[in-house]
Structures are given as structure tokens and as C-alpha cells.
Amino acid sequence: MTETAYQKCINPDCGAQFDCGQSLFKCPECGELLDILYNWDKIEIQDKMSEFGRRWAGRDNRLDLSGVWRFRELLSFCEDWHKVSIGEGQTILQQNDAVARYVDMEAGRLHLQYEGLNPSGSFKDNGMTAAFSHAKMVGATASACASTGNTSASMALYAHSCGVKCTVFIGSGRIAFGKLSQAMDYGAQTIQILGDFDDCMKQVQDVCTQRGLYLLNSLNPFRLEGQKTIMYRIIEGLNWEVPDWIVVPGGNLGNSSAFGKAFFELKELGLIERIPRMAIINATGADTLTDLVNNKNLAWNNGKVDQAIIDDYYADLTARNFSPHTCASAIEISRPVNLKKCLRTIDICDGIVRAVTDEEIVDAKAIIGRHGLGCEPASAATIAGLKHLRQEGIIGGDERVACVLTGHLLKDPDKTVNYHKDNQGQFSNPPVEAPNDLDEILKLIK
Numbered sequence: 001m002t003e004t005a006y007q008k009c010i011n012p013d014c015g016a017q018f019d020c021g022q023s024l025f026k027c028p029e030c031g032e033l034l035d036i037l038y039n040w041d042k043i044e045i046q047d048k049m050s051e052f053g054r055r056w057a058g059r060d061n062r063l064d065l066s067g068v069w070r071f072r073e074l075l076s077f078c079e080d081w082h083k084v085s086i087g088e089g090q091t092i093l094q095q096n097d098a099v100a101r102y103v104d105m106e107a108g109r110l111h112l113q114y115e116g117l118n119p120s121g122s123f124k125d126n127g128m129t130a131a132f133s134h135a136k137m138v139g140a141t142a143s144a145c146a147s148t149g150n151t152s153a154s155m156a157l158y159a160h161s162c163g164v165k166c167t168v169f170i171g172s173g174r175i176a177f178g179k180l181s182q183a184m185d186y187g188a189q190t191i192q193i194l195g196d197f198d199d200c201m202k203q204v205q206d207v208c209t210q211r212g213l214y215l216l217n218s219l220n221p222f223r224l225e226g227q228k229t230i231m232y233r234i235i236e237g238l239n240w241e242v243p244d245w246i247v248v249p250g251g252n253l254g255n256s257s258a259f260g261k262a263f264f265e266l267k268e269l270g271l272i273e274r275i276p277r278m279a280i281i282n283a284t285g286a287d288t289l290t291d292l293v294n295n296k297n298l299a300w301n302n303g304k305v306d307q308a309i310i311d312d313y314y315a316d317l318t319a320r321n322f323s324p325h326t327c328a329s330a331i332e333i334s335r336p337v338n339l340k341k342c343l344r345t346i347d348i349c350d351g352i353v354r355a356v357t358d359e360e361i362v363d364a365k366a367i368i369g370r371h372g373l374g375c376e377p378a379s380a381a382t383i384a385g386l387k388h389l390r391q392e393g394i395i396g397g398d399e400r401v402a403c404v405l406t407g408h409l410l411k412d413p414d415k416t417v418n419y420h421k422d423n424q425g426q427f428s429n430p431p432v433e434a435p436n437d438l439d440e441i442l443k444l445i446k
């Protein structure tokens with residue numbers, strides 16, 4: 001047990017507390033989400049954020065090398081010897097004036113946070129380093145998850161790096177083979193169940209219970225602690241200044257949940273003076289959050305969220321046999337696990353929610369690819385959403401904005417190839433066929 005941190009149910013009518021040495025992932029008393037909370041008076045914390053930046057000089061220390069554990073006092077739930085790291089979080093905040101022009105922003109005001117530069121190619125590594133540290137702390141020797149995406153890739157990489165066995169459950173429906181290829185290559189046992197993703201989720205939970213496996217699902221609150229550091233690094237990239245806006249894709253809502261918590265804690269600790277606003281961007285084919293917040297007026301309400309609104313909404317989805325559909329597979333989710341924590345972020349950050357079409361996403365993705373480091377479709381929802389918010393006049397052209405690009409371009413190569421080869425959008429850049437003839441080829445060179 002550590003004295004610095006504990007788990008607490010987010011339901012104010014329950015508020016049950018648990019030791020961090022337990023693997024619970026939801027409140028055993030009421031079933032709500034759990035938070036990791038800190039006894040800040042028992043942690044020696046830097047006086048200002050810039051002191052974390054000094055650790056760049058000590059990169060022979062494995063924890064200082066990590067872009068997550070460099071900020072370890074702000075996620076102090078385990079001892080240093082439990083901390084698992086493979087050098088995650090070496091990511092770049094890039095000022096990008098060309099993409100700024102696309103969304104009608106002034107030069108110098110738009111920044112792209114490239115989380116695709118993590119070891120497994122997505123932001124998930126920020127969370128996995130924290131969750132596997134917790135797994136080591138509780139003595140886990142085997143882990144499992146149900147995912148066909150970035151989670152399974154990241155989990156498999158961290159599992160083998162710290163000697164924990166790893167099983168990935170996949171369904172027989174749509175499978176993101178680009179991402180699954182990583183899980184197989186990293187040595188995860190992959191079990192394909194004759195069923196859909198929901199069937200996998202149920203089976204994996206039962207298997208974990210019976211075999212005592214550590215479950216790396218989206219409910220794991222320790223993952224969100226690691227994801228807080230993405231915000232610390234954005235502030236670091238802005239010379240420790242807070243931007244006006246953070247723009248993030250909305251899928252299972254773990255990132256937005258973690259980001260709001262990060263800013264709330266930094267303000268509470270006096271390490272920042274103000275909290276930025278946040279824009280969370282859904283795809284129109286998976287826009288539960290947008291619908292609930294903008295049309296049904298669902299709100300955090302000091303933790304007393306109107307559960308009936310959510311229940312009615314999900315019952316309607318079931319009655320309609322609705323299944324979400326978007327090219328941005330990483331955010332193709334209609335029942336987001338971290339919904340209530342995200343509502344809290346919207347409250348903390350004066351947040352807003354928008355949905356963008358697949359067409360807008362793939363065009364924005366092509367613009368990012370042409371002028372930046374490239375990203376997977378879900379990441380590009382941020383730029384498509386920002387373009388909307390500029391047109392609406394909600395975000396000013398002179399405001400400072402940081403968009404979180406969550407996954408690497410090569411995570412989903414099929415979408416990219418099809419967009420360009422089949423001329424699917426206004427920025428398609430297809431290959432040109434040429435005869436095997438020098439003069440003809442020379443005529444084609446631009």
C-alpha cells in the first residue's frame with residue numbers, strides 16, 4: 001500500500017475508497033467509475049512546472065527519459081521499482097502554420113501534439129506504462145484485453161517488455177489488421193471468438209476473473225493517470241504556458257477524462273493559473289457524446305449525472321439495433337465507457353462537443369499528412385472539428401490551440417491508400433501511370 005494515493009468512486013452518493021493495491025476497475029459497491037486521488041501533502045512536488053523540464057538533462061535515468069514518469073510526482077501511486085517504462089512519451093508539439101491556414105487561424109497559433117510518435121505508434125503507451133506499473137505493483141503475471149486496435153498493440157508491447165503474459169481477444173467482425181499485426185508481432189496470444197466485440201468484452205472479463213488475469217480495459221483508472229502527461233507535455237512545448245484550447249478526438253472518452261483531471265489537479269496545486277477550454281470531437285457516425293450533451297442537455301451536475309437520460313439513450317440504440325460507423329475506427333464507439341468522467345472534464349474546462357463527417361475527417365487527414373507528420377483518421381477529427389469551430393466563431397483565429405493527434409499515419413494504411421488512389425477527396429494525390437519510356441516519364445514530372 002502507498003500512502004500517497006487511493007482509489008475513490010466518482011459517484012458522490014457513494015464515494016467509497018479503496019487502496020491502490022487492489023485491481024477493481026469499477027466501484028464494487030455501486031458499479032461507478034473509480035478515480036485515482038492523491039494525498040498531495042504527502043508528496044514532495046515541484047514549485048513550478050518548469051522544474052520537470054530539467055529532467056531532460058538526466059536522461060540516463062530511465063524514469064527521467066520517459067515523457068510520462070518525468071512527471072512522476074503528479075501520478076505518484078506506486079514506488080519507483082514498480083514503474084515499467086520503454087521510453088514512452090517522447091512526443092513532439094509542432095507549430096503548424098500550413099494546417100493553421102486550412103482552418104483559418106493566424107500563423108503561430110496552431111500546434112499539433114504528435115502522440116503517434118510513441119513506441120507502439122499511439123497515445124495508448126502513456127496509459128499502458130502507468131497501468132503495467134500498477135500491474136507489477138499488485139503482482140500480476142498475466143494480462144488480457146479485448147481490442148482490435150491501438151490498445152492491443154500497446155498492451156502487447158508493454159506486456160513482453162516487463163515479462164507479463166498477454167492475451168488479446170478479438171471478434172470475427174471488422175478487424176483493424178494494421179493494428180492487430182502489432183499485437184501478433186509483439187507476441188500476444190490472440191484468441192478470435194466467434195462473436196462480436198461485445199461478446200469478447202464479456203468473455204475477457206469472465207476469463208480474467210476465473211484465471212486472475214490483469215484486465216487492461218478502458219475502465220482501468222491507472223491508464224488515465226498516464227494519459228494526463230500528454231497535457232503536461234503540451235504545456236512544456238509552449239514554454240510552460242497554458243494554451244487557450246485543447247482539441248481532442250472523442251471515442252471511449254479516456255483522453256478527455258484524463259486531460260480535465262490533469263488541469264484540475266495542476267490548478268489545485270498552483271502549478272498553472274488558468275485552465276484551458278476543451279473541444280471534444282466525435283465522428284457523426286458515432287456521436288453519442290454530441291447528442292447527449294448538445295441535444296439532451298446531459299451534464300456533470302456535481303457528479304449527480306442524470307442516469308435516466310443515458311439509460312433511455314442506450315435503450316434506444318439497442319431498440320434500433322444501432323451500430324456506430326465511421327472511417328475513424330479508433331473512435332467508432334457508441335457507448336463510451338468514460339462518459340461521466342468526460343462530463344466532468346466539460347465542466348472543469350468549459351468544454352464543448354462537436355461531430356464531424358467522415359468526408360471532413362479524411363480531407364483534414366490529407367492536409368495534416370501533406371503539411372505535418374501524418375496521423376490516423378481519428379486524430380484528424382480534431383482539425384476537422386477546429387475548422388467547424390472557427391467557422392462558428394467559437395474559437396478565435398488569434399487564440400492558441402493545441403490539437404492532440406492520437407495515432408500514427410501507418411496505423412491505418414488502407415484508409416490512406418484508398419483516399420488517394422481512388423480519388424475519394426479534394427486532396428487526393430493518386431499515383432500516375434506511365435509507359436516504360438523515358439520521354440513519356442519526363443513529360444509527367446511536375
Ligand SMILES: [Zn+2]
Pocket residue numbers: 009010011014015016027028029030031032
Ligand atoms: Zn461507488
